[in-house]
Amino acid sequence: MRWTVRMLIKDQKTKVPPVVTTDLTGKTVVVIGANTGIGFEATKHFARMNPRKLILACRNKEKGEAALAEINRETGCKTAELRLVDLSDFNSVRSFARTFEEKHDRLDILLESAAVSPVSTKPEFTKNGWELGFQVNDLSPAYLALLLVPRMLDTAKRYNTIPRITLVTSELHYWTEFKTEWLESPDALRKFGHKDMLKEKLKMDRYPQTKLIDLFFARALSDRLPKGSNVIVNCATPGYCYSALDRNIAGFQKVIIAGLRKALARSTEEGSRQFVWAAVGPAPGEKYRVEELQGAYISLHSVREPSDYVISDQGRWAQNKLFASFHIKDLRVHGEN
Template sequence: MKLSLLDSVIDQWSALPPVETADLSGKTVLVVGANVGIGLEASKHFARMRPARLILACRSEAKGKAALTEIEQETDHSGCELWILDLANFASVTAFADKFEKEGGDLHILVMNAAIALPGGVYQPTTDGWETMLQVNCLATSLLSLLLIPQLVAAGRKSSTPSRMVIVSSDVHYWVTPTKEVRTSSKPLEILGSKEWCIPEHMRFRYSESKLLNLFFARALTDRLQSITPLSAVAVTPGFCYSQLRRVWYEQPTFSFAKIRLAIQERFLAWTAEQGSRQLVFAAVGGRDNEEKMKGGFVKHGRLVEVADFVLSDEGRKMQDNVWNETIDILNSVSDKIAPIVQDYLVVPD
């Protein structure tokens, strides 16, 4: 599928379906990146469905507490909890997963929403040595998702419906094709994460690349989950929304045409954060009448749509497998729990 600029504008001006609802009583929902924007609004929708536990995973304790208060006041739901998580620090991710293993119990819905978008040309490494967007949006997102598979599968086995892992991707994946050097490499992440590669010419595509990698992860994981495993990994685009995702752009002290262009685009095209959050909610609780198609699917406008032609191509599938294999190799060095999870819950795809 191709998505032109005109198609994108028409999409943004199209009416959205109402938020999907479900009975979440007795269930546990975890939303990563829940203190602002679409993550906060999605959490409010989940709270109205009365889950037994709604866990908000946030980097900032102060902002997390403010979100917790706002959700409880607007929804009158008292089953909310704040857990601290910093995706820019692998140690924080593994500590979070260890805590969930001890205190979280079964997990029915995981929404991996946290992400960062830095202005083009900005190279910022994390304390772990990875470029920040690559680690936060991709590697740490994949790490936590994999570490929580045992809790997701356990919940699915006890429930009448498979658990859901929601990976927030984006429409921007339609407009990015990695360079030949990256897409043909057996270690594309090593190239993308190297300081030598992270020059302005390449970094202006980094956010879009990270959303493509998110989609690769959901599809590659689906390929490796046995059909009988009660877990569905679903990718979703929230559309172009007002959110805190682009706050770093506006915080730049210097004048730039990019900030003006972004402000104009938001004024005429952007949905509200609540409207965007409906897509996350549908990916988490919708489409239960056709669960098999939801597995590895891409949700947009409250329905499944076809992904970009590159993703479906032979070259795209090969890059997807290379990214998966390299991701597992990298994460094995981060946590000794990754290899057993891969061995116990996943299979070699056909």
């Protein structure tokens, strides 16, 4: 599908369907980035669905505790708890997954909603040596999903249920793609984001490219799950919303963003409904079957066709090339670089 500015505006002006609800009794939900913005609103929705366990996975303890207290106060949920994870540190991601597996026998929903957007053309690198946005938006969510997939496969088999992994993407993926010469490099992943090889300034399409990678990863992982495993992987866009994602933008860009927000932005709660739909939808009576959400790109409570690039032969090749690079050895998560 080709996506135009007119289509974007029309979508933003479209009334967002009500949040879909279901009974999560007995089920375990993990939300990454649960203390702020759209992830926080999605977590509140899950809290109202009576989950056996609702885990707020946050980087900052103080902010996480404040979010947990507010959720308890607003929803009455008594089964929510805070767990710390820092997506800019692979060791933290691995520790989170290990602790989860030790304490919980099932995982029904994994929503990975944390993200950052570059505030400068100068790359900022994590302790692991990767560009911050790339690691937080792509590498760590992919790593965490791969670490927790075995528990979700077991959950599906043991409890005869359909667990889901939902990653966050954006309509901006329609307006970017990757150069063939870059992908043909044996060090493509490192050229894109490692301090040893990323020598150029970050460009305007940096954030859209990280969201394209999220979509590629979701589609590739869904293709590689065992047949009949009943674990669904998808990607959802909240649309353009009020959020903390652009909180560090300054100067003239801040003025532009303020104008766009006033004219087009959805509330964070409206945006969160897309994450919830991807994780527990469709509602009874909707036209979709659950199976149709496998590998899907989701917007406005519907399965949308992603960009022409994503569904092209070239896009499929890029998707497989990038997924093949998401190996623990390549990410060097066992070391400090």
